[in-house]
Amino acid sequence: MMKLFSKILIIGAVLLFSTALYAAEKKPVLNAGDTAWMLTSALLVLMMSIPGVALFYGGLVGRKNIVSTVTQTFTIACIVTITWYVLGYSITFTEGTYNSIVGGFSKAFLNGIGVAALQGTIPETVFVIYQLTFAIITAALICGAVVERINFGALFFFIILWSILVYAPIGHMVWGGGYLAEKGVLDFAGGTVVHINSGVAALVAAIVLGKRKSPVRPNNVVLSLIGGSLLWVGWFGFNAGSAVAANGTAGMAMLVTQVATATAALAWMILEWFSSEKKPSLLGILSGAIAGLVAITPAAGFVTPSGAFFIGLAAGIICYFACTKIKKALGYDDSLDVFGIHGVGGIVGAILTGVFAVKAVGGASGMIEGNGGQVTLQFLGVIVTVAYTAIMTYIILKFVGLFTKLRASDEQERAGLDLSQHGEQVS
Amino acid sequence: MMKLFSKILIIGAVLLFSTALYAAEKKPVLNAGDTAWMLTSALLVLMMSIPGVALFYGGLVGRKNIVSTVTQTFTIACIVTITWYVLGYSITFTEGTYNSIVGGFSKAFLNGIGVAALQGTIPETVFVIYQLTFAIITAALICGAVVERINFGALFFFIILWSILVYAPIGHMVWGGGYLAEKGVLDFAGGTVVHINSGVAALVAAIVLGKRKSPVRPNNVVLSLIGGSLLWVGWFGFNAGSAVAANGTAGMAMLVTQVATATAALAWMILEWFSSEKKPSLLGILSGAIAGLVAITPAAGFVTPSGAFFIGLAAGIICYFACTKIKKALGYDDSLDVFGIHGVGGIVGAILTGVFAVKAVGGASGMIEGNGGQVTLQFLGVIVTVAYTAIMTYIILKFVGLFTKLRASDEQERAGLDLSQHGEQVS
């Protein structure tokens, strides 16, 4: 008896022990390290918008529109927070009746998300705010195309609708288990959801609103340097944070981000240096850096540093020509080149992710490892996003235009939006 | 024998194992994830002061006082570091003879705090610096009420005394095991200690010093946008950091902070839009955001996102009226509305914490869960803080005034403090 008992006891103890281990592996448990990194990443991505994008854009407009430009970004951060709280998170990340396009309403008002709820190894609350910061920056980026002339009231309503009707569905399709996720489109950190999305919306908005009366040169590229630097720094939260853990994938994402960014930045600057302008400019190297950051975004968890080098190189060169030559040829007034950098850079990155993906890095193979089909898939992702965003953005703008003027009056534009729309000015 | 032995062995093994587990639960052990988050939080809260508060305030003064304003903040960060090292930490966080009001001297000069000392699951060193950053920002906030006229030398001595005689006791009473902690007053991240405290001190200082000769409009609200944005971003270190861990409480604190801030910001902006001014301004939305951040501070670990929404709404509306209407009626010159935003917002937040606290979030119930008594308790916290701070601040100012002039001379004020007190100017 005793023997048996002891035997059972032993086996029990061992079983208990291994079960515990097993459970630890299966049942999600909060990891404080991952949580620490994701709390940090969330605030970094918020910092990319305020003050990052605000300053990057604020430095590039004329002196009479600085306040207006930064106010737009800041206000968008607030608006999108509310739409996310009310509806956005729920329809992006829950299952819905039309699940291939959009999620459901079960978590509207962030209902039922308790302190203990987890998403992977981090609290769901952290996941909610981390994703929110992506929704914010995507909307904030669009403004660059319409600064110096959009009517603030129109922008206000446009963003409410756009964040719900465009951002959430695209987010759901790519990350929330919708159509593109199912197809196997790779988008590590938001090349499609954030950059192609905002870039295309920006292009449409620029065309619908029409050109500025009299564009002037940037008022203060040093403000843009601050903004651009904070974008770079914060982008580590964006890309390395998209590992949703503090692990090797996050580390590699950070490293390839750095390599691609530096490469694209130098590529742009050197092109300028040898172009007819003959001078390497601050705005040039900043623009290249952003182009690199954008292009590496979908690829960050899938490529090696050398893959990143080539992606950065391509982004620097292609976006340079998109902003300086092609735009001029086409003649639309995307004031701060949101399409030329985020749209074009996002597409370059999405396609090249399909080329340079390496199995050993992110579990997916690209063309260089013989999987040419991935490139086709990536094209699919691009096309769906471009089409959906372009059409919906157009509709929303026309709809908003029914209720309020989309553009500031000529008088207001001439006086500058700072004074005419916000009653403030920088002395 | 053998059987017995084996039995004992088994039981021993199991005991050993479970003891180990038990010990892990009881004896404090360093958690690297929590530590990572608290290291980050500490630097975030420092960033709130330098450059956050410095720029927020620096943008709102006249052009002749920018340097002076930011120098005040930066100097305060240095002074309070030294007073904290010498005395502050010890009298806030150790037990003292008059423990209900103030702690003791055993850790003066941070004596005996070794590398291995823990506070909960993080090194005590990290706790020391985290708390220090709160002491810094509280003192830094006060300046907003007296910019453009305070004598720098007087400020210097005032802050030395205030950080020891006001901040430390209030901190001890709320967080160090003193009177208010015992009573059960809820203050998650410092609504009382930081905001009511600094707001009231500011009001007293503004009244004692008197009005500015000729207030001018803000020199550069874009500087304030940078400062305000860094305050928002850094505030996650402030509120989510106050969980002193990277866990669900931290995540929830972050999320509710975001919701309350956005709500208050939009509330303020919309009130302006429909007021006689008719224009939504940058300073308006920034002010609302700060008001929201302040009000959610005491509540951050206790309420749900929807609770946060209502707290933000209340803060945005009430602080708007406090700053734009009530202040005008009362006629004191709290130059940058430290009282109207931090004092009033802090009080709103303290009371509403007692209303919206939810047991499932932070273990404490508020009025909405039937515990009306919590509101009374919160009132007690407010009253004690207001009374103590107001009286002590007044005494310290009068005392400092015995040795040096509190105000810059008229000549200096007219020339601007930048040149007259620091010999520098922004060209």
Added chain:
Amino acid sequence: MMKLFSKILIIGAVLLFSTALYAAEKKPVLNAGDTAWMLTSALLVLMMSIPGVALFYGGLVGRKNIVSTVTQTFTIACIVTITWYVLGYSITFTEGTYNSIVGGFSKAFLNGIGVAALQGTIPETVFVIYQLTFAIITAALICGAVVERINFGALFFFIILWSILVYAPIGHMVWGGGYLAEKGVLDFAGGTVVHINSGVAALVAAIVLGKRKSPVRPNNVVLSLIGGSLLWVGWFGFNAGSAVAANGTAGMAMLVTQVATATAALAWMILEWFSSEKKPSLLGILSGAIAGLVAITPAAGFVTPSGAFFIGLAAGIICYFACTKIKKALGYDDSLDVFGIHGVGGIVGAILTGVFAVKAVGGASGMIEGNGGQVTLQFLGVIVTVAYTAIMTYIILKFVGLFTKLRASDEQERAGLDLSQHGEQVS
């Protein structure tokens, strides 16, 4: 049999369990908390350069050279990223044929660094980028000595060569297992590698290039306040990050950094106050803070808060005299005092590390614990670095001078480098 079996089983279980524990101690395992902190630290140190150093320097030059100054910093961040990727990391951190001076080529192009590769408890990828940010800031600091006159093309090539021929070898000697590491020189976070190194290179460059034609006063010390504050905040990544873990050492490093910085800052300001200038200035307190940050860098993991107080005090006083008196006497034009602050501050810190090191903090004893020999060792570190850097920097400059002019033309200098070299200006 059964008894025996059960016995074996028990012993097996216990062994297995303890082996597992043992293994966990020996074989490096990724720690998410440490990784979270190091991801954060890496981006903090990048933030120190862009926008930190860029703004700190940008505020101190004349109005015609702001763009040029910040462009230099930003470009350097890009260049050094590429040299690090291609060669720098490998020759700093692998073993080489001439290992006492420089490492080998096995990790050129970051070859073979997989997602799972570890360095201690963090991914090697994170270590690569963390170290890269140190290489960046070291190179970026040098510019301060040659702003307002260096030819951008010359700087471009100089930095490529310098980051490979000077930074990597010094880094290898101190941290990569080279000569100075073997000797036992203490340098916790880079006093030698970063500060003495850049300070001496700056001095040499200032002398080789010669004086500016007509120095003007700082255009905007508020920009420098932003830069200086971000340097302070980011420096926690620099110093506490150098623990390469989120633990007690990191915590202590952070705390002593704070104490030393505040002390040095106030020391400098008070010296000014009582000097012939009679005014406490913003640039003064900022300069003191940087001096304190520099001096505590090598000591951060080795000293107590009170040791830090004395190191800060010494740094504040000595650097004040180095910048205001000695420089004037010697007559070189180190425009923004890179040598006076980073060189001199670095030397002060290196020596005093040998004085104030405390065994209980970092495992090494200094003079105050009776180990006078450490001071001698520290001198050795200083001398080797000064000699190597001075000679190599001189050679590289002369070499670059063979291919392109080191200085902008007089005409360009007079017009300002913003317009003449970058074709941009701040209006």
Added chain:
Amino acid sequence: MVYEGSSMKLITAIVKPEQADNVKRALSKIGVHGLTMTEVKGYGRQKGHTEFYRGSEYEVAFLPKTKLEVAVSSKNFKKVLDTIQKTAKTGKIGDGKIFVTSLSAVVRIRTGEKGEKAI
């Protein structure tokens, strides 16, 4: 003074900032190759505005204007004056004023040339 009796004029025009480029281009076309421009603030029939910062009113009485100064020889005077008046005009309040003073001397610094040659 040798320069007495000169009939060179200094035309000083205060115009709307957004019109300055327009004026400049028109002057170039009629052969005026020198011009000095200053950012000024003006106050006239066109009143300023009020800015509100947290409910506090700040009256901004002065509006940004651009001052253009052109030295002209007597022979060009009328043409230049008319060109400025026409090209600066928007017809809305606040268009500004033109003031004319007599120059008793003009010197070109580079060459030391004096009088009409120097303009």
Added chain:
Amino acid sequence: MVYEGSSMKLITAIVKPEQADNVKRALSKIGVHGLTMTEVKGYGRQKGHTEFYRGSEYEVAFLPKTKLEVAVSSKNFKKVLDTIQKTAKTGKIGDGKIFVTSLSAVVRIRTGEKGEKAI
């Protein structure tokens, strides 16, 4: 020139920046409804100051001043001149100067009106 012989004057006052508002208000009261203001730097008996940045001296010889320009008809001239002098005065060194030149013509851009009507 038809405008010759005009007795309109241009009063240019260099005053302390902190007095400018004062002057402006006083002028408004006596019916002067046009004014142009420029930020300038002045040097006179009132000497500048020295700024120190890390021990390096930078002499700032010029102090901020405000230049006010008012075109007046002969009939208002004396009154305006006196008002400016009185309201700009603080009695301390550096109060500034008033310069008066003759205007040979004035044009209101909006309407093309000339002479005293245009002021």
Added chain:
Amino acid sequence: MVYEGSSMKLITAIVKPEQADNVKRALSKIGVHGLTMTEVKGYGRQKGHTEFYRGSEYEVAFLPKTKLEVAVSSKNFKKVLDTIQKTAKTGKIGDGKIFVTSLSAVVRIRTGEKGEKAI
């Protein structure tokens, strides 16, 4: 007007910003103790430049210049004029112009002194 017939002059020099200090120092030496300086932008034979921002061209026609104004008595006039011309000259295009107008009155605000005493 009592001040009519005054022979005081207002010398207005548009010079290169980098020469302004030079001129100022020279004037101090010859006993000129008052000077007003304005940052202006000029356009003349010296053409501006083109700036490129992301490939878009922005023509910057106007270059920074410094305007110096000195009121002088008739007796100092020649000396001051020559000093300015000599010390402002670099010999390169863009050196600027000097314009001279007659002052019909000068007042020192602080004391109310008028005429040559007030300069």
